[in-house]
Amino acid sequence: xxxxxxxxxxxxxxxxxTYADARVVETRHERLSVxxxxxxxxxxxxxxxxxxxxxADGAWGFAATSDLTPDGIAHTARQAVALARAAAITASSxxxxxxxxxxxxxxxxxxxxxxxTVSLDDKLALxxxxxxxxxxxxxxxxxxxxxxxIAVRKVFGSTEGSLIEQSYVESQAGIAAxxxxxxxxxxxxxxxxxxxxxxxGGWEAILALDLPGNAPRVAEQAAALLSAAPCxxxxxxxxxxxxxxxxxxxESIGHPTELDRVLGDEAAFAGTSWVGIPDLGTLRYGSEHVxxxxxxxIPGSIGSFGYDDEGVPAQRDRLITNGIxxxxxxxxESAREIGRASxxxxxADGWQxxxxxxxxxxxxxPGDWSFDDLIADTDDGIYIETNNSWSIDDKRLNFQFGCExxxxxxxxxxxxxxxxxxxxxVTPQFWGxxxxxxxRDHWQVWGIPNCGKGEPMQVxxxxxxxxxxxxxxxxxxxxx
Amino acid sequence: xxxxLDDVRCIADRAAHAVPADAAxxxxxxxxxxxxxFAGNRIHQNVAESDAQVSIRAVLGSRTGVASTNRLDEExxxxxxxxxxxxxxxxxxxxxxxxxPHPKQLSIPTRAPLLLDAYGPQERAEAAREILDQSAAxxxxxxxxxxxxxxxxxxxxxxxxxxxxxxxxxxxxxxSMNGPNASGWASYYGRDARGFLPAQIGxxxxxxxxxxxxxxxxxxxxxxxxxxPEAVADLLDFLGYLGFGAKAFAEGSSFLIDALGSRxxxxxxxxxDDALSPATVGISFDYEGQPRRRTPLIEGGIAVGPVTDSxxxxxxxxxxxxxxxxxxxxxxxxxxxxxxxxxxxxVEDMIASVDHGVYVTRFHYVNVEDPMKxxxxxxTRDGTFMIENGRLTKPVRNLRFTQGVLSAFSSVGAIxxxxxxxxxxxxxxxxxALLLERWAFTGQTG
Numbered sequence: 001x002x003x004x005x006x007x008x009x010x011x012x013x014x015x016x017x018t019y020a021d022a023r024v025v026e027t028r029h030e031r032l033s034v035x036x037x038x039x040x041x042x043x044x045x046x047x048x049x050x051x052x053x054x055x056a057d058g059a060w061g062f063a064a065t066s067d068l069t070p071d072g073i074a075h076t077a078r079q080a081v082a083l084a085r086a087a088a089i090t091a092s093s094x095x096x097x098x099x100x101x102x103x104x105x106x107x108x109x110x111x112x113x114x115x116x117t118v119s120l121d122d123k124l125a126l127x128x129x130x131x132x133x134x135x136x137x138x139x140x141x142x143x144x145x146x147x148x149x150i151a152v153r154k155v156f157g158s159t160e161g162s163l164i165e166q167s168y169v170e171s172q173a174g175i176a177a178x179x180x181x182x183x184x185x186x187x188x189x190x191x192x193x194x195x196x197x198x199x200x201g202g203w204e205a206i207l208a209l210d211l212p213g214n215a216p217r218v219a220e221q222a223a224a225l226l227s228a229a230p231c232x233x234x235x236x237x238x239x240x241x242x243x244x245x246x247x248x249x250x251e252s253i254g255h256p257t258e259l260d261r262v263l264g265d266e267a268a269f270a271g272t273s274w275v276g277i278p279d280l281g282t283l284r285y286g287s288e289h290v291x292x293x294x295x296x297x298i299p300g301s302i303g304s305f306g307y308d309d310e311g312v313p314a315q316r317d318r319l320i321t322n323g324i325x326x327x328x329x330x331x332x333e334s335a336r337e338i339g340r341a342s343x344x345x346x347x348a349d350g351w352q353x354x355x356x357x358x359x360x361x362x363x364x365x366p367g368d369w370s371f372d373d374l375i376a377d378t379d380d381g382i383y384i385e386t387n388n389s390w391s392i393d394d395k396r397l398n399f400q401f402g403c404e405x406x407x408x409x410x411x412x413x414x415x416x417x418x419x420x421x422x423x424x425x426v427t428p429q430f431w432g433x434x435x436x437x438x439x440r441d442h443w444q445v446w447g448i449p450n451c452g453k454g455e456p457m458q459v460x461x462x463x464x465x466x467x468x469x470x471x472x473x474x475x476x477x478x479x480x
Numbered sequence: 481x482x483x484x485l486d487d488v489r490c491i492a493d494r495a496a497h498a499v500p501a502d503a504a505x506x507x508x509x510x511x512x513x514x515x516x517x518f519a520g521n522r523i524h525q526n527v528a529e530s531d532a533q534v535s536i537r538a539v540l541g542s543r544t545g546v547a548s549t550n551r552l553d554e555e556x557x558x559x560x561x562x563x564x565x566x567x568x569x570x571x572x573x574x575x576x577x578x579x580x581p582h583p584k585q586l587s588i589p590t591r592a593p594l595l596l597d598a599y600g601p602q603e604r605a606e607a608a609r610e611i612l613d614q615s616a617a618x619x620x621x622x623x624x625x626x627x628x629x630x631x632x633x634x635x636x637x638x639x640x641x642x643x644x645x646x647x648x649x650x651x652x653x654x655x656s657m658n659g660p661n662a663s664g665w666a667s668y669y670g671r672d673a674r675g676f677l678p679a680q681i682g683x684x685x686x687x688x689x690x691x692x693x694x695x696x697x698x699x700x701x702x703x704x705x706x707x708x709p710e711a712v713a714d715l716l717d718f719l720g721y722l723g724f725g726a727k728a729f730a731e732g733s734s735f736l737i738d739a740l741g742s743r744x745x746x747x748x749x750x751x752x753d754d755a756l757s758p759a760t761v762g763i764s765f766d767y768e769g770q771p772r773r774r775t776p777l778i779e780g781g782i783a784v785g786p787v788t789d790s791x792x793x794x795x796x797x798x799x800x801x802x803x804x805x806x807x808x809x810x811x812x813x814x815x816x817x818x819x820x821x822x823x824x825x826x827v828e829d830m831i832a833s834v835d836h837g838v839y840v841t842r843f844h845y846v847n848v849e850d851p852m853k854x855x856x857x858x859x860t861r862d863g864t865f866m867i868e869n870g871r872l873t874k875p876v877r878n879l880r881f882t883q884g885v886l887s888a889f890s891s892v893g894a895i896x897x898x899x900x901x902x903x904x905x906x907x908x909x910x911x912x913a914l915l916l917e918r919w920a921f922t923g924q925t926g
């Protein structure tokens with residue numbers, strides 16, 4: 001891999017690049033899925049290629065190829081320089097990067113049991129067992145049990161002298177039961193929707209989820225949802241479980257504090273942001289209970305790494321401090337706009353794509369409530385769990401989320417079950433209404449391996465630490 | 481690396497026959513794409529990528545396994561073939577698996593690659609500059625893309641399926657921003673670059689942005705709406721995904737299970753999937769190498785049926801409509817080239833017929849609230865206007881809708897006479913504008 005990096009950087013330099021970096025990325029994946037008693041898919045795969053990013057005539061160019069012959073790499077490097085020169089015809093000022101150290105280093109994520117050494121038979125047996133338990137409920141008509149693994153090895157090098165090798169393994173698994181009846185399909189999943197929980201780690205993480213052990217509860221709740229009460233419509237107090245708070249953080253804090261969005265670079269696709277650079281240090285984003293960090297150093301999180309894809313070391317930074325906006329997620333180019341160094345958030349979707357600012361582990365820091373005390377402290381409201389639908393506007397202000405399940409709260413006690421609860425709000429008012437966050441005992445990092453951004457589309461693996469959190473005066477039951 | 485159609489076809493055939501199994505199928509996608517992206521009135525990303533990937537499905541009796549690689553040398557393909565066979569060996573038997581399909585007559589248009597040479601880095605940058613100039617000259621800020629995609633798809637199996645086709649397309653998007661709260665949009669998608677006039681598309685977006693200044697609030701409620709084609713395309717995309725796949729039908733999670741042969745929307749509405757239409761950019765066979773054909777989903781307001789692949793055609797005892805996705809996948813067969821039949825009303829006449837309503841240029845971040853009732857939520861963006869006494873009047877701040885598609889399509893006032901090809905992430909939708917009498921807006925950007 002390192003010889004490919006050297007060849008790419010030399011070719012880019014000879015073609016006229018004033019800066020270049022290159023990443024060789026090799027991935028291996030395996031996915032298994034069971035659906036309603038059938039093995040839906042057993043799939044393995046691999047990918048290898050190089051992405052070369054250059055600055056020439058003051059503009060960016062990027063080209064990528066799976067042709068790793070010397071000619072293929074040289075051609076791609078020259079192509080990247082040609083793309084930069086073409087882009088320069090509209091440049092008003094040359095690209096300028098904040099300084100970064102020169103690193104020669106290796107980094108690897110923790111993985112106790114390499115999942116690629118575990119037999120397919122063992123993996124399928126676990127999934128088929130969980131799926132079998134899910135199907136014990138008559139009203140559950142469709143079930144899924146799945147797991148997936150990815151091993152990544154990548155080498156980054158730049159004309160500034162860095163040479164960084166990183167490797168890690170990610171594992172994901174989950175189950176879901178779908179009850180169908182009377183024109184409704186109601187899902188219940190564990191430990192999260194859309195394939196479950198994703199972590200940096202190995203087979204030990206899959207075993208820790210205990211999918212078969214959780215399947216009876218999941219199936220029972222799915223079946224019960226068919227006869228559960230509809231979500232009430234109106235304004236009420238809402239306590240949201242950690243997995244849904246994670247997505248709420250993702251959509252209404254993570255994305256709007258990406259500095260490329262703030263600067264308008266994503267405007268035509270995903271949108272811009274409701275916050276601006278002048279808001280830094282002054283804007284009240286939420287209540288005093290809202291402190292949010294961006295942290296690429298949390299062990300086991302799929303948002304963690306040693307260095308980002310610009311060669312910037314992993315960091316922990318505060319985005320919101322006691323409700324006040326105190327930081328953005330940045331790159332070497334964008335950080336200059338706020339007079340800071342990059343906090344290391346540039347990542348690319350494989351070798352094929354140019355790095356963009358992506359979330360690492362963006363977390364709502366824990367408060368000091370126990371979950372039982374928080375319920376007991378709530379006279380009237382609803383408690384909701386597990387995302388089922390998400391939508392937010394192009395400035396990340398107006399959002400609407402649907403969840404799988406909820407329960408009424410009356411007089412400090414959880415009451416009857418609610419099906420398909422949803423809620424809507426506007427970002428600063430919503431976070432301003434946050435008056436309690438559960439403590440670290442209830443806080444965990446939730447992996448989100450499907451974050452889409454950029455054109456061409458890139459899918460990033462990001463994460464969010466969150467605990468059950470309470471919000472007041474929330475509009476629930478939209479169109480219910 | 482440039483590969484010819486024959487090269488890619490040979491790789492697929494070689495891969496399918498390299499598998500130590502009873503039968504096998506190989507899909508090869510050889511792809512080049514280039515995208516010039518602009519924002520803040522300058523090009524900020526200019527990228528290109530080249531890759532080729534083979535995906536092999538091995539069959540042992542009724543057991544299947546899949547492996548893929550982007551290393552196309554003999555040794556790597558042999559390793560991939562063995563991995564697919566190993567996966568199949570571990571899979572349980574599937575009594576419903578009908579076997580890989582046999583070859584059928586294909587009608588494959590010969591399409592010379594048109595766009596790569598016409599839209600190289602310099603040409604894309606020049607087009608971007610022409611677009612940007614339209615906004616910059618009016619004190620506006622533009623963002624968007626000019627991109628070309630060039631793909632050769634080949635499918636082969638050991639029963640003799642041997643399909644290969646070259647496709648390319650040009651996609652252009654333009655957002656023009658007039659301050660933080662006003663914007664306009666225009667786009668182009670297709671194979672015929674003659675339809676793309678950079679200055680014209682840049683001007684169109686800028687004009688909407690200028691008219692969007694000073695947006696007013698509008699109380700949420702039920703309104704008559706005129707939806708531009710891109711907004712209609714989003715609804716059709718979700719309707720196809722949620723309602724017309726054979727897997728959802730077989731599992732009982734589609735509205736279609738109780739609606740086959742019944743009237744589900746206004747009788748003026750007909751919806752087809754047609755990859756063969758010259759107006760679209762699809763390939764004429766599916767990922768099992770089976771012929772695609774014009775498939776009615778809704779005709780005259782009546783639900784006709786789901787799209788199928790070989791597995792679900794056998795399971796449901798229906799014809800194979802040629803809508804297989806690459807195996808394995810969690811979705812089953814899906815319609816990827818939807819179109820709604822055109823009506824007879826111009827957008828201008830639709831607007832002129834509305835006393836009090838809302839015009840929507842496009843939606844943003846649409847998602848599912850209720851899959852079986854096809855209830856969606858999403859936001860408007862980039863040009864939402866009041867319609868008053870038959871005219872576009874005040875711009876409106878972006879609105880959230882929560883609305884059932886079938887019920888909306890049951891309140892059709894008029895269907896547009898002109899259609900636009902609109903690009904989704906994995907599909908293309910040929911959509912007219914629609915006048916809908918009842919549309920539920922449930923919130924507004926704060």
